[in-house]
Amino acid sequence: MFAPTLAAMSALKMVLFSKHDIPLFCFIKILRVQLLFKHRFYSIWVVPKLHHRTFVIMDSNQFPSNLPSPLQKLPIEGMDLWMKRDDLIHPIISGNKWRKLKGFFREIDRSKTIITFGGAYSNHLPAAALAAKLHEMKIIGIVRGEELNSKSNRFLKYCSEHGMELYFISRSEYRALRERNWQIGDELVQNIPNHPIVLPEGGAGGHTIEGCAEIWHEIKKECSPDHLIISSGTGATVLGILSAMSQNEKTKVHVISAVRGAEHEMNSVCTYAEAKGIAVNWVNESFGGFGKTTPELLEESEKFQSQTGIQLDRNYNAKLWFWLKNHPPQGKVVWLNTGGF
Numbered sequence: 063m064f065a066p067t068l069a070a071m072s073a074l075k076m077v078l079f080s081k082h083d084i085p086l087f088c089f090i091k092i093l094r095v096q097l098l099f100k101h102r103f104y105s106i107w108v109v110p111k112l113h114h115r116t117f118v119i120m121d122s123n124q125f126p127s128n129l130p131s132p133l134q135k136l137p138i139e140g141m142d143l144w145m146k147r148d149d150l151i152h153p154i155i156s157g158n159k160w161r162k163l164k165g166f167f168r169e170i171d172r173s174k175t176i177i178t179f180g181g182a183y184s185n186h187l188p189a190a191a192l193a194a195k196l197h198e199m200k201i202i203g204i205v206r207g208e209e210l211n212s213k214s215n216r217f218l219k220y221c222s223e224h225g226m227e228l229y230f231i232s233r234s235e236y237r238a239l240r241e242r243n244w245q246i247g248d249e250l251v252q253n254i255p256n257h258p259i260v261l262p263e264g265g266a267g268g269h270t271i272e273g274c275a276e277i278w279h280e281i282k283k284e285c286s287p288d289h290l291i292i293s294s295g296t297g298a299t300v301l302g303i304l305s306a307m308s309q310n311e312k313t314k315v316h317v318i319s320a321v322r323g324a325e326h327e328m329n330s331v332c333t334y335a336e337a338k339g340i341a342v343n344w345v346n347e348s349f350g351g352f353g354k355t356t357p358e359l360l361e362e363s364e365k366f367q368s369q370t371g372i373q374l375d376r377n378y379n380a381k382l383w384f385w386l387k388n389h390p391p392q393g394k395v396v397w398l399n400t401g402g403f
């Protein structure tokens with residue numbers, strides 16, 4: 063009565079992310095079995111074996127599908143607008159997080175503990191937590207705000223669920239740490255065996271230059287934009303990109319700061335760009351400070367999402383879009399989507 067027939071065997075190749083956001087490269091062998099029953103064929107699909115391989119994280123050569131990140135034309139009327147989709151590099155270590163952390167983790171001694179810093183809504187902390195976990199390293203996160211705890215929001219929850227040990231300090235202590243260039247006091251160091259390695263706020267450091275420079279090399283391979291628009295916090299991403307640009311590069315760089323009172327960052331970016339003969343337009347934060355939003359900002363961000371299908375992080379790229387929509391430059395514009403958690 064039943065006539066099972068081996069009908070097809072095929073292989074499917076794809077990249078999946080596990081529930082721990084670990085990229086898995088898969089070959090799935092699918093077996094189709096056909097059954098003949100009462101003059102009709104029925105098909106059953108069987109997945110007998112899942113072959114997978116975990117990639118060595120942060121090594122772009124082993125992660126071929128997401129890098130170089132795509133350059134996508136956006137359907138925005140009246141603008142020749144393209145988005146460099148660094149947000150697609152990885153679901154958690156996305157955008158400039160990937161670019162910045164790559165160099166840090168390549169050079170690091172894995173027996174050490176990392177100590178890093180961030181605010182309650184820092185994109186850097188979850189990215190660093192996951193990167194450390196994937197490298198099987200211990201990591202400590204110092205968070206601004208003694209009133210917070212590891213359950214205060216999804217950012218901090220993700221960090222603690224992924225093995226980051228969190229300490230919460232007051233805003234004044236945090237400011238003092240920043241002024242000391244993240245040199246932690248002896249009281250804390252004593253509790254950490256094997257002297258920890260400091261990863262500054264936002265993942266900044268000499269290691270970021272090379273990773274962020276790659277963004278410009280990738281863009282340049284595809285086009286020579288008239289304008290490049292980038293959101294900025296510490297300015298590390300912009301500096302990395304400027305470092306890769308040639309002397310007197312004709313692309314004008316617009317930097318949309320997400321942080322109020324970023325004079326120091328503005329000075330370092332503008333001084334460096336001027337020395338290279340590159341035009342920079344620095345735009346100050348105007349929504350009340352980092353993490354602050356307005357109903358108009360959120361509305362514009364939602365409109366953008368329904369128009370393009372691209373979700374913007376509200377701290378950086380939503381503010382960038384708000385500026386860009388109201389100040390559309392003439393010519394070919396590339397917007398670097400720096401991702402977000």
Ligand SMILES: Cc1ncc(COP(=O)(O)O)c(C=O)c1O
Nearest residue numbers: 185294295296297298299378400
């Ligand atoms: C999504 C996003 N965009 C932009 C930035 C700003 O980057 P940078 O601190 O290098 O200026 C950050 C912070 O690292 C970020 O999380």
